[in-house]
Amino acid sequence: MDDKTARGNRLGLLLVGLALMALSALVIARGAGAFPQAVASARGPLVDAQTRAAFARYDPWLWWVVAAAAIVLALFGLRWLLVQGRSRRLSGIRLDGGPAGITEVDAHSVTDAAAAEAGSHPSIIGATAAMTGTSEHPAVRMRVAIVEDAPMSAVREQLSGVVIPHMRQTLETERIPAVARVSLGDAPHPRRTVT
Numbered sequence: 001m002d003d004k005t006a007r008g009n010r011l012g013l014l015l016v017g018l019a020l021m022a023l024s025a026l027v028i029a030r031g032a033g034a035f036p037q038a039v040a041s042a043r044g045p046l047v048d049a050q051t052r053a054a055f056a057r058y059d060p061w062l063w064w065v066v067a068a069a070a071i072v073l074a075l076f077g078l079r080w081l082l083v084q085g086r087s088r089r090l091s092g093i094r095l096d097g098g099p100a101g102i103t104e105v106d107a108h109s110v111t112d113a114a115a116a117e118a119g120s121h122p123s124i125i126g127a128t129a130a131m132t133g134t135s136e137h138p139a140v141r142m143r144v145a146i147v148e149d150a151p152m153s154a155v156r157e158q159l160s161g162v163v164i165p166h167m168r169q170t171l172e173t174e175r176i177p178a179v180a181r182v183s184l185g186d187a188p189h190p191r192r193t194v195t
Contacts, residue, residue: 005083005084008083012080030042089107089130089131089132090107090131090132090133090134090135090138092104092105092106092107092135093105093107093110093131093135093138093171094135095171095172105170105171107131107138110131110167110170110171111128111129111130111131111140112129113166113170114127114129114140114142114163114166114167115127115128115129115142117162117163117166118142118144118158118159118163121154121155121158123146123147123150123151123154123155123158124144124145124146124150124155124158125145125146125147125185126144126145127142127143127144127145128142128143129141129142129143130142133177138171138173138176139176139177139178139179140164140167140176140177140178140179141178141179141180141181142159142163142178142179142180142181143180143181143183144159144180144181144182144183145182145183145184145185146182146183146184146185147184147185147186148184148185148186152182155182159178159180160178164176164178
């Protein structure tokens with residue numbers, strides 16, 4: 001999920017939360033008798049004869065409006081569901097383009113090489129990487145699993161001193177923003193073969 005999708009999710013959850021808080025406050029106020037009893041009696045049913053009469057008065061076009069609103073809500077929900085899978089991962093990075101041709105690097109090859117190079121350090125159990133951003137401004141996101149007793153300085157030196165400089169050299173750029181998520185794991189047990 002990219003940053004734009006995450007921001008949209010937070011905004012949507014904020015609006016839904018505020019709406020639910022307002023509705024619950026109205027329900028609590030009605031139950032506590034805060035409204036005039038002639039308008040909303042705390043002891044009376046929620047759907048009384050006046051409410052039923054109001055719905056009957058606007059029949060049948062009211063139900064068409066309700067159906068249209070339900071369809072719009074369903075379309076918003078479907079769009080939200082489809083957006084959840086959107087990511088800004090790059091598949092290729094254009095290095096050079098001109099009359100002689102275009103030079104493009106496969107981003108998966110670069111990230112696979114970076115993950116393998118990160119994993120070559122004895123403290124790193126495994127690593128994955130993905131390129132994000134645009135061809136003009138690529139960035140890398142890495143997930144690194146390290147052994148529990150590994151010194152973070154050694155892992156940081158492997159990433160910032162070896163892996164990222166090699167990526168910058170490959171992509172012919174001075175700067176690649178990088179984010180590494182580090183998790184701890186158990187050291188792999190050496191395999192012993194008995195013959």
